[in-house]
Amino acid sequence: MTESRFPTKDAVLAFIRSSTVPVGKREIARAFKLSGSAHREALKELLRDLEADGNVERGRNKRMAPPQSLPEVAVLEVSAVDPDGELQARPLTWTGEGTPPRIFLLPERGKGAPAPAVGDKLLAKLSRINDRLYEGRIIRRIEGAEGRVLGVYHPAADGGRLIPTDRRNKTEFVVLPPNRGDAEAGDLVMADILPAGRLGLPQVRVTECFGSTAEPRAISLIAIHGAGLPTVFPHAALREAELAAVPPLSTREDLRAIPLVTIDGSDARDFDDAVWAETDPDPSNPGGWHLLVAIADVSYYVRPGSALDRAAYERGNSVYFPDRVVPMLPEALSNGLCSLRPGEDRACLAFHLWIDRDGALVRHRLVRGLMRSAARLTYEQVQACRDGTPDDDTGPLAEPVIAPLYGAFARLWAARGRRGTLELDLPERRVRVDERGRVGEIATRERLDSHRLVEEFMIAANVAAAETLEARTMPGLFRVHDQPSMDKMEALRGFLAGIGQTLPKRQELTPDHFTRILRKAAGTPEAPLVSEVILRAQAQAAYSPENIGHFGLALRRYAHFTSPIRRYADLIVHRALIRTLNLGVGGLDDGAMERLAEIGDHISATERRAAAAERDALDRFTASFLSDRIGARFAGRVSGVTRFGLFVRLDENGADGLIPASTLPDDRYEHDEAKHALVGQRHGRTYRLSAPVSVILVEADPLTGSTLFRLDDPQG
Template identity: 40%
Template sequence: MGNYFTGPQNLRWYRVTKENIASVDDPFAQREAEKYDNPIPSREFILEHLEQVNKPMRLEQLADSLDIFPEDEERFEALSRRLKAMLRDGQLIKNRRGAFGLIQKMDLIKGKVIGHPDGFGFLSTDSMDDDLFLSAQEMHKVLHGDEVIASVIGEDRRGRKEATIIEVTHHNSTQLVGRVHIEENMAWVHPNNNRITQDVFVPADGLLGAQEGQIVLVDILMQPSRRHGPIGKIVEIMGDYMAPGMEIDTAIHAFGIPNEWPESLLAELDQIPNQVTEADMEGRKDLRHLPLMTIDGADSKDFDDAVFAKRRKNGWRLVVAIADVSHYVKPGSELDKEAYKRGNSVYFPQRVIPMLPEKLSNELCSLNPQVDRLCMVCDMNISDDGQLERSQFYQAVMNSKARLTYNQVHDILTNEQSEHKQTFAPMVEHIESLNELYKILLKSRSERGALEFDTVETQMIFDADRKIDKIIPVVRNEAHKLIEECMLMANVATARFLKWHKLPILYRVHEKPKEEKLKKLKGFLADFGLQLGGGDEPTAQDFDAVMSQVEGKSYSHLVKTVMLRSMNQAVYQPENKGHFGLNYEHYAHFTSPIRRYPDLLIHRAIRHAWLKQGTEGFAYTESQMEVFGRHCSDSERRADEATRDAVTFLKCEFLSHRLGEQYQAVISSVTSFGMFVELDDLYIEGLVHITELGEDYFHFDPVRHCLKGERTGLVYRLGDRVEVQVAQVVLDTRKIDLRLIRHLNPNPVLEGDSVDKVEANNDLPQADSDEDGEGKPKKKRRSRNYRKKRKPRGPKAES
């Protein structure tokens, strides 16, 4: 058996057998023994070993210290492959002498590159709260999404920590979608993803017959480096630039959203019956008598939640039944692998890329009316003051008694003469019970201090050519909020239940705002005579108190917008840190396993706990959940970026036919280079560049979210109203440039406002017209900065 390694803490690793596994210090020795006939040390053990020897080690040194010798070719090669994989995954780094070392010991950082449309980028790391800045020069080496090893080299001129890239451990992009450009004997593809600013050079023999301006798919043959940009060849001509639906196809490819089902998955899907069978129902509680109903949007096709509420002697019973996707999608199956890969369904205008095939998402797992369906049930007791008292989870079979829409339910509750009361007569009593419970839950929400920001959602109405005809706001009525409160209560019950069972799961975590953002927010609020309570640890109730103070004030929208932007983004992670915005101590996603992979994982945990198996034998570990959480958070952001890209292109195209038209708008964001404004009625954002603001030097105040003129004192701040003209639309970069016509409420006097009140700026550019407001020709006048040009005199002019 040979000698085994004895380190500073007597770590031991040698050839593992069933007999000696208990004496091996590798905590994952059992896992390695189950996976391999001739196991080698786990990644975790190798990292701990290098930590203790406290020096980089070459392959031969490391193998010898782990009792793995070159004569044992199979295990020696396995160790070599493992070390290469650890290099690839950024767990180790190899120095110039060929020795493997720990990244943190070499003052290096592993991270993911985030590109910016302006050419520079950032490095997102798990070990640091703030992203590291990457200059445009550094970004020449990589593409957005690449995983790298980097070193901090100091700070840039804005005080941001700056990094240089040492090594690329994983290239994210092997294919790109973009628009091909051909000029003489040269061709290049400009990527559709605006986070990738490098064009892909295409040699003449790699054009595949593509024509100027077409959308193509290009394979990257050579990744970028310091010396050259990416080089590739065209493998598919996707179509013409302005073809209907092309914006969605390009977004799918540009952001790497999986959209084709593997053959192995389709074969597995064929083995699943088309209907719920008697065998499927065995061991389940029968809820088919219960008047459960689904309430969704009018265009919804997958119904994953049904509800029922009933008044009791002391409180309420609320039943939330969720489609039992985990019954059909088993861990490690082809369906499971693809669902994890996708992470979530992606909702584009007029098109959905589902997480699960339609046989499951729209049929077997959809709680369609009047058919038997398998479900996972959260059965709750709620007090008269809206508090969750008890809950139980069980597997059941149900039969939805009605499929209602939000508008139908709202009409039933608010209109005595509603025709829907006749159509859904058996359900009216149950709808009213749900509404009564909703009012109790809403009061509890208000007392809890949960945050609710008024954001406007929009819907695009398309014409026959799949182009935008008009954009309308989506009004959230009481039926939307009713279902939302039921789902929130089920999610809280789920998190509490699994927390008690001590299973590793993914919580939906929304952390409190970061210290720097809090400091800026407090400075901003002080201008309005407002104070955020809670000191250094404000709660959601403290934020809610401020929003209550500004309700009905002229600057209410401004304050709420700035407060919303101070918030962190919610993520999935196994460490429970609560949900700040909703003011919940425990919160997890349980209610949408058809379209979110974290919910599917939660269902598996519930089943495991329900079968009273304890923590032993659960399919997942804490470390696996960490990986799942990062992936699902990333796939959620990927879906958001892809849909935003497609929607932005459609809006740009819509506005490109309206050049010269004038609109009233509200300033939605202020930056150092200008201000973004949202056009009334269209809900489309465009940029008013700082050079459009008049003949003055304007300075950006990031705390007060405004631009202020140095000479005139004129102030443009977030929330102000302006009138603008559409000047230019660039479809390739999704940019809308607007010309400022006038400030509709210049320098309003706000409570606590310390900005100097000044007269309106007469130097603002005017609309393109040769007449004034009375129809008279305008007088040509010189600007204040005009200087009369003189002819040069004598040799002095040449000096």
């Protein structure tokens, strides 16, 4: 019998790289038909060489994989639901460089428990697709929402039934009389899932009752509890907030004579940033501007390690719903001392910013000050004033305050255009509720120059914060946005080629490459499709102590500084600046400095949790708004394509809903991920992202947020 030829180092490395899971010596020997002690020793030596060269890594079980690979079985945390409804997860522990690979979770089959939610912990078997992408199959849930379910209680002959509000959970639960608590017919309740019996439906015990689902407030309550958002502040945190008071001027800079103004939406609940501008009087900066961006000094009231700090960290950020807000800080701060109300003294951190005639930031200085807002203005008021129709509030401010703001904004906007940012101006839905909490209107939020003005002032202050930290080598949290991954770029190139557009094949793509493609597509039927696909190709922004820059904004240094009332990241940045500039109490403590990576991961996760809860609430409010129009026809466009159906966005109001694949004309449909399409295998019908469609509303359930359509003309 002829002995097998011993493989080369490259051949073994190629086998390890191609495997979907880590492999051991036994699998390698079997693959290359190796046997005998000589081959075993030679293979052991070869693997040692590969490991020494850094081409592979050896796990705890001595199995080999490419560097920074994930193990075959790992504990994961559900991190997001992508625009196509797919669950994404991240490894609970990651010690590699940069961000961990993406993990898409395969749907569970035959499970009675609710579908995993953002924040749930899972044990999963992983299959490697490539270096940056894995598939995960859930083995079991190890903590989180697996033992609880939010649903609606309905009486029944044997006690009652609980119908989950999560539309992905089709299980019906039994509520025996002793387990009913105070629940009445139609009440929204939280219940614990009881150990499963051998026969019959699973049982639950009601633990909390939130009142009738007929109440409009039930919609956001479902989203809040479904996402596991903390809603009750500890008594100690509330007491700290109630005892807080405006600090004396002391060593602070007195800014009260400067007519700073807040500019927010008409429905804004807190005002944490104020702006002002003037032409720079310095003759060495001809055509330049002096800006002032003042931000509520939350760090003065929320000290490291305090009860307020612990509560704020747990929440990570405020979460906004059409009818309420789940704040990061108690009302005494968020709507009181840290809200820059007109005519009231407020503690602030303020950046003096100097820009040149081209809008470039030439220098900046941070002060801890005391300010007094001159006016609380809305975007609409400011824009109307700029367009020549001032009101009683804006009239006196038109020339001394509003005109200089627009003058400085024009320079910042020109600089933005020159540096080539990614300009994705996608429509945003806005739900208006009446005083009873019922949906009065769903409309697209109008984008005004006044919105852009405030955004550009905030970006300038954020850049100044990042530059200050980096110049002084002070640890902090940066808002980072990585370049799109190579696999997404290849998919995008293939898609663009299909509509006659090209994306350069180069290592360093810039945001301007995408913006040029968007400009070419502007005004064509494909424009919405191109915008959607480019958006989905982008990496997800996050918080990290490692500064890799912000790709979308085309900025090398960027840190969130402007919203410490509602973002813990901004509070960390404030503390870091206070410490490095010796601005007094409330600076970053040593413990936090050592945990910045952990803090960044945590608040990135709470940000994703908040976004998922806000989307969930928006879906439920939309379903409520449409619930009395079953059978109505609507025009819309395909806004998402998945293997289980098409998402459609209505032209009339921006509402989203699903056309299940099972209701499409008789065929077997394959999901073409590269073309963002469902393609019929027998008849060739193709349903593509952004295609116009006419649909009929079949279902709109506010309790589950389920909005279902069917095609108006299935053969069209």
